[in-house]
Amino acid sequence: MHVNLMHVTRRTLKSDHYGNIFSLHLGSLNTVVVNSYSMVKKVLTDQGNCFIHRPTNDVIERLTKCQGLTFNNGYSWKQHRRFTLSTLKFFGVGKRSLEFIIMEEYKFLHQSIMDTNGLPFDPHYIINNGVSNIICSMVFGKRFEYTDKRFLNMLSLMSKALKLQTSVFIQLYGAFPRLMDLLPGPHKELFSCFHQVCAFIKEEVDKHRADWDPSSPRDFIDCYFTEIEKRKHDLEAGFHEEGLQYAVLDLFVAGTETTSTTLLWAFVYMMKYPEIQEKVQAEIDKVVGRHRRPSIDDRPCMPYTDAVIHEIQRIGNVVPLSVPRMTNEDTILEGYFIPKGTQIIPNLTSVLCDQTKWKTNHSFDPQNFLNAQGEFEKPEAFIPFSIGKRSCPGESLARMELFLFFTSFLQSFYLSSPDGTQTSLDFKFGMTLSPKPFKISFTPR
Numbered sequence: 001m002h003v004n005l006m007h008v009t010r011r012t013l014k015s016d017h018y019g020n021i022f023s024l025h026l027g028s029l030n031t032v033v034v035n036s037y038s039m040v041k042k043v044l045t046d047q048g049n050c051f052i053h054r055p056t057n058d059v060i061e062r063l064t065k066c067q068g069l070t071f072n073n074g075y076s077w078k079q080h081r082r083f084t085l086s087t088l089k090f091f092g093v094g095k096r097s098l099e100f101i102i103m104e105e106y107k108f109l110h111q112s113i114m115d116t117n118g119l120p121f122d123p124h125y126i127i128n129n130g131v132s133n134i135i136c137s138m139v140f141g142k143r144f145e146y147t148d149k150r151f152l153n154m155l156s157l158m159s160k161a162l163k164l165q166t167s168v169f170i171q172l173y174g175a176f177p178r179l180m181d182l183l184p185g186p187h188k189e190l191f192s193c194f195h196q197v198c199a200f201i202k203e204e205v206d207k208h209r210a211d212w213d214p215s216s217p218r219d220f221i222d223c224y225f226t227e228i229e230k231r232k233h234d235l236e237a238g239f240h241e242e243g244l245q246y247a248v249l250d251l252f253v254a255g256t257e258t259t260s261t262t263l264l265w266a267f268v269y270m271m272k273y274p275e276i277q278e279k280v281q282a283e284i285d286k287v288v289g290r291h292r293r294p295s296i297d298d299r300p301c302m303p304y305t306d307a308v309i310h311e312i313q314r315i316g317n318v319v320p321l322s323v324p325r326m327t328n329e330d331t332i333l334e335g336y337f338i339p340k341g342t343q344i345i346p347n348l349t350s351v352l353c354d355q356t357k358w359k360t361n362h363s364f365d366p367q368n369f370l371n372a373q374g375e376f377e378k379p380e381a382f383i384p385f386s387i388g389k390r391s392c393p394g395e396s397l398a399r400m401e402l403f404l405f406f407t408s409f410l411q412s413f414y415l416s417s418p419d420g421t422q423t424s425l426d427f428k429f430g431m432t433l434s435p436k437p438f439k440i441s442f443t444p445r
């Protein structure tokens, strides 16, 4: 059955207030929003091959040239995806060596927090820096000091850019690029942020090229140089110096903001629910004790802590609308015709809060991940990293970081909001959904 997009809108919205699919016009793109676990699963896995592209517009084109991984498509995307996954694995993802890198970084975080002497502070920048250092050690082959002003500025530009991306000015730029080019506004700020972050990356790439030794790759950048050599006759694959810059940008941005925002939510929920914090600490004391640091091998023995971390990810919902997709061919979804080139928004919020899938869907409840015996159990609707062939390539890295950082913090510190203040669950909306700035005290246990 072929129906046009307006037909989709009228039928679903009329029959069902919270329709499973509905269409709207966003910028210059026909867009279909997909809701509920069963529908999102259909789009991302069962019929995933028809929904694998990313949409583009003048803003994305200008920011990324549709190179690298996140906004790339077709053959070049496939080659970059394969290369990125195997290179991350080569540098430790899914292996013990990654645990070592994370725990070395924890030592720096621990010291910085000890330096606060239990006084309230805003944890955003140090957490952002600590988390970013994990992906930086794989991509740039080094970490950056928390006092490195230039790097702190990069992190702040990145956070700002992610917020600006959802500004109405960016939508307007998508619709009227030539006109908007003549006007000042947040779109100009966004371009400037990206320009500065790209300049920083280019400088790092140039330094790498100066002493590159193909026989001993130090990091992602070195491996990409080798790939450029290997693929010099395969132009379509898009491995060249510019592609390298955007591939690094993708990992740097995606590998920093999402995980650090999740940790910030973890702090917020632990301040808000001190009784849950105490239960996590009791489990850490029982399984790990106080004389050694937690290890990834402890996770199977810590069902309650594992449930709390998953619940933080579910309710924190840091990438609420995933990253948009686009139909790469005409397709039929649930009887509705969706033409090639339609933007698709998989509404992860509708899945992570789907009332048919969760014991408690709209509030914080670790029981969502525990069965009657108190064992950890993961419902199928837990998909904060998305699912299917284009799902998040950083999932296992992020999961390891979240477990090790979270348990190490709670092993050493009691987390509380400054005297007399109520912990707020207010959020800021951008490409990611993050808590509003807050202060926290870390008191040694």
Ligand code: HEM
Pocket (backbone or CB within 6 Å): 069, 070, 071, 081, 135, 250, 251, 254, 255, 256, 258, 259, 262, 318, 319, 322, 323, 324, 325, 384, 385, 386, 387, 390, 391, 392, 393, 394, 395, 397, 398
């Ligand atoms: C809690 C942490 C994280 C969450 C919740 C998250 C979530 C997501 C989601 C929802 C997508 C869209 C997938 C899709 O279109 O189906 C995505 C894509 C992506 N993520 Fe993550 N992510 C996290 C951490 C990371 C980390 C640590 C990295 C670094 C390696 C990373 C790198 C990427 C990249 C490169 C893409 C684009 C993949 C592609 O287009 O093929 N993410 N992530």
